Amino acid sequence: MAAPRRFSNLIDIGMRPSSQAIDTQFFLRSHYYTHFVYVWIRYMTRPLAEPEFVLKAMPPQLSKSAIARRRLSLHAPVVQGSRLLLVQAPAGFGKTVLLSQWRREWLQQGVPVAWLTLDERDEGARLVAAMRYSILMAISLSSNLATHNFDGASLSDPIAAATELLAEVAAMPTALALILDDAHTLRHRDVEGLIEYFACNAPANLTLALSSRVALSLPTAGLIGNTECVTLDAQALRLTSQEGAAILEARFGKSVDVDMAASLHETCSGWPLGLQLMSSAIACGATARNTLELASRAKQGVEKYFAEFLLNRLPQPLVDVLLRVSLVEGVNPAFCAAIVGRPTAADQLKALCASTPVFSESLGSDWVTLHPLAREFLRARANQELPSFEVQLVHERAALWLAQQELDEQAALHALAAGHKEQAYELVERGLYKLALQGHRGRVRAWLDRLPDAEIAARPRLALAAGIVMPVVERDRLEWVLDVLGTIRTNVEMPSDLRREATRVIGGVELRLDNLDRVLELSTEQMETLPTGLPYLDERILNLHATLLMLTGRPDLARHRCASAHSDAEGLISTQLIFASVVSRSYLWQGQVALAADSVTKVLNDAQAQLGRRSALATVLAATLAAAMWELDRPDAAANALADRLDVLAADAQPHSVVIGFITASRIAGWEGHEAKRLNLLDYLCVMGESRRWPRVTLEALAELVATHARAGHVKSCRVFLARAEAAHAAAMQQNPKTLARSLDLRLHMCRAYTDIARHAWEEAQRQLEYAALLASDLKCGREDIECKLLQSLAMHRLGRDPRELLHEAIGLAQALGMTRIVTDTHPDLAAIIPATLHPARTANSSVVQHEHTPAARHEAMVAPTELLTPKEREVLGLMSLGLQNKQIAVASAVSQETIKWHIKNLFAKLGAVNRRHAVARALMLGILISEH
Known part of the structure; x- marks a missing residue:
């Protein structure tokens, strides 16, 4: 009998009749199996005694x-x-x-x-x-x-x-x-x-x-x-926000949206167990619409876990240490011994780190921090269970120890908690301004909310910090800070470096108020004083000037200013992030979306790691990334970048970044089929511009509304929004006639062109587009330049002229810049006039086209390539997992039913199974079968 060519048949060596003996020389001649058989036989001679x-x-x-x-x-x-x-x-x-x-x-x-x-x-x-x-x-x-x-x-x-x-x-x-x-x-x-x-x-x-x-x-x-x-x-x-969103989608489907997923990820700080506990807590209400209710229920579930599986299972001495440690932000063994008041607390801290899942270690340091969810729960328990004098003593000890380590801001926090206000004010004045320069706006703002206005006005460094971090939404208080800074700037008795810093901070405040003409005056004055002798101040002045250059149509020169800065001045990460933001936005301004995405991706992770995902700087960078991803036809990536960040953008960003973020979010909503949400976002942007006295922002929002309704053929709506856009244009021109005149005119001409297209007034549309195209080229606005060319091609086609030359130029530019969505985003009628040879490499609906040519989704299990099974056995296992019978498997495999029975017998032996269903279950458990759904 011919020797069977299957390793599994070695099991039967010496157990079959001699007439069915296997030709072992065949295997000995095989270079692949010789050593494998040897090792397998050696293992077989070593019996095992532990059933477990x-x-x-x-x-x-x-x-x-x-x-x-x-x-x-x-x-x-x-x-x-x-x-x-x-x-x-x-x-x-x-x-x-x-x-x-x-x-x-x-x-x-x-x-x-x-x-x-x-x-x-x-x-x-x-x-x-x-x-x-x-x-x-x-x-x-x-x-x-x-x-x-x-x-x-x-x-x-x-x-x-x-x-x-x-x-x-x-x-x-x-x-x-x-x-x-x-x-x-x-x-x-x-x-x-x-x-x-x-x-x-x-x-x-x-x-x-x-x-x-x-x-x-x-x-x-x-x-x-x-x-x-x-x-x-x-x-x-730690989970990234994308991984957290994927886990939630795998469990709840689309009932938890990207904003909710990002909020839960932020709450659990990427802790997998925290996300799992929160998911379990909201499982019964995953389809509810009240996001706050879901988050509250999730938080309660995590607190229940901490109470039942943490505090109730720890010895009381360790619980006492844990409660006291929760009153501080971070701790190391020496600090722990100081606040607890006994040297043994250092060893107890090490025991807690080893036995509980709530501490996070710092790389290359003995400092550890409690998970935010755990710290919040334990801090509430500490204030509830510890005597008030004991809590005050912990804060006093913490303030003393931190001050000795020159950690002034943290020391001031505990001094204030202990009731020592004057000590806290003195400590915080030394460190709050630098903290603001480092980008920790939330921490600085929390401090300013605790401080009386009189203390801020009396301490120049506190006023400078307030000018950096005060949000535009608090406009009255921001204008009060401007008055205080103006007094510092004009006070000749103040040190010169302090006056220069006040001038620079005033420029930043005016930028957030969208008073760009005033920024131009201050920037010109400051550029004449460079260098100041303070590297970090020089960088801030250059950064302000670069931002102004970008917003006035000179993006290439803005990047040159950024490149001339010293990247290591004072080690302030916010300086590098702001420069990176200017660089990426300048690329986006020119339509170089691939370069914009690449430049911002490199620094966004650092910003999120050091400042937090919902920090102002990280959010501004994310808005730029989202806009670039949208143009690159990656709407999912754009949505993830903006998830749970629009509120931060609205409260704490410059007008230009607010426009970028909200218009991108509105386009994503339209792509998702939520047209009402799209219009609501643009309406909200209009209201924001009106309430904050940002007429330029109102004009941008109205221009997007006009274009949206024009693409749908809503002539009446276009006329209504055009009238409002003309009023916003007049107000914006009055506010910034020197710096924004051309940009504002460009936007108004685009509004008029889209309105003319909606009412099929093609000659009038052509005239408006010619003016707009000249302005877009002069301002180096890459997207608007291509948009004008595409709309001009559409108008030429409707007027009976040949648009191919202009169309070829527009699509060639779009392909070169990576703007793969712009054809469909500009006007739906363009698809009908673009020859097949001129289609961009990927259009906005390319994903739909590709999906139509993709084979139907398969729900069977995939068989992993493993040395355990032969290729034919893997094929049989895959067909068996579909529930096919032997005859059907034989037909599909083009072999006899007897051969299939032999393969199935071998599968049972190798998988340790007793029947077909058991074999499939064992293969799934062992990872040999991998479910695709």
Whole structure:
């Protein structure tokens, strides 16, 4: 009989009649199977005695809402090529989920994966035995092996046993991955040394991945020689806003919108367990419309978790330390001992960090911070349970210790909480202005709300800080601050550097008030005084001048001003972020959307990490990114960038950034089919411009409304909004006749052109577009230039003229700049007159076209390539998962039913299954079958 070419048939060696004996020489001649058979037989001769090893070697089943995190995948730059992967973070950071993701990716690459969940009983000999069993399960999956007994003599020396196991792994012809989960449960002293030995001597075909809640003293990459080592900590495991949104969508679908998802992500600060708890808390009300109600219910669920699974399970001495630590923002062992009042508190803090999931460590520092949700809950509990004098004593001790470390702003916060106002005012005056320059506007504003106006007016540095952070929505108070700063600026008794700083801050305030002519006067005066001798002040002056250049139609010169600045002045991140904002907005102004997206993406993550996702600077950068992503035909990315940020933009941004953000948000709403929301956003922008005395903003909003109604053919609405736009244009011209005249005229001509197009007055539309095109070219407004050319082409076509030359130029410019949405966004009738040869590489509706040519979504499970199964067995398993019977599988596979029965029998043996349904379930659990839905 011919030898069957299946490794699974080796199970029957020596068990079949001699007439059916297998020709073993066939396998010995095969270079692929020779070593594999050898290793497999060696494993078979090592019986196993621990039935629980079966459970320890089984990977956990993931939740349906678990998502693959691409930035942490095996192919991601931070992980790729590493053979020792350490995942170290407190409970609730998704360590096991990430290990399961890696396991699935390895299986998809055809790499056998051994999984082992560790526990406190795993000492040297037992650990080696468990690893041996998990590896055996990975390469054979023969469930009856757990009934044998280990040869105790070979495991009497754990190091020798580990050496033998490594040698056997090295003899395998394929790569192997070994995952050790819950390494923090190991209690025996020799175990960590054994794992270190295993890692240092791992063969080239073995990749080792470990997870632990505490830091493991394993060797670094330098101690392992050529082995690459990567450590992922809690900071790396925190969810991004996109990952959080994907998890919520997987659980709730579209019933939780992007704004709600972003709000929940902000509340849980990217903590996976926090998001899971909040998701569970709102599960019963996920379709409710009241966002605040959902957030409140989610918060209550998290608080219940902290009460039941944190405080109630900790010893009272640790609870006392935890409550006192919650009264401060961050803590290290020395600070903890100072505020608690006893040296042992430092060790208790370390115990809390190791045993609870609510602390986040700082890279390269012994400082830790409580998770915001936990801190809020514990702080309320501390104020409720601790005596008032004890709370005051903690604040006094904190103020003294922080002041000694020259952490003035934090010290002032605790001095004020302790009731020592004068001490707090003196401390805060030293640090609040620099804090404002660093971009921490929310913290500075919180301080200013606590301070009397008399103290602000009497302390120049506090007035400067107020001028930087005061929002336009508080216009009356902002004008009061302007008066105070004007007094400082004209007071000859003040130091000259203080007067210069006051002039620069006044310029920033006038910019937020949209008084650009006044900004021009101040900027011209300041540019003549450069250099001032203060690098950070020089940068701020250049930044203000660059912004003015960009808004007056000189974006290329604005970038030149940015490039001439010193990027490291005083180490103020806000200076670099503001310059990056000017650069990206200048690219957006010119229509170079790909460059705008690239330049802003590089700094947005830093802004969010250091200042917070909803900080003013991060929000301004996100608005620019959203506008660029929209033009690049990536509306989902644009929506994610603006999610839960429009309120920050409205309260704390310059008029130009407000216009960019709200108009982009309105376009996204239209793309989503929410036309009422689109119009409401533009109406709100109009009202905002009128209430804040920003007529330019009102004009921009009305121009977008006119264009929107013109595309729909609403002539009457266009005329109404055009009349309002002309009034807004007159008011804006009166406010800024020197700086904005051309920009305002451009917008008004576009309004008139769209109105003429809506009423099919093509000759009048052509005249308006000719004026607008000249202004757009003069101002270097790339988008408006292409928009004018497209509309002129449409008018020429309606007038019976040949528009191909102008159309070719417009589409060529759009393709060069990456503006793939502009054709459809300009006017729907353009699609009918553009020849196929002139279509942009991707148009706004290209995603729909591509979707129509995409095969229907498949709901069957995909079979991962694994060495366990032959290609034919994988095919049969996939068809079996669809519920097909043997005859149907045979027809689909073009083989006989007898052959299919033989394949299914082999599948049962390899998967340890007793029937077809059990085989499919086992394959899903082991990651061999991967559901696509």
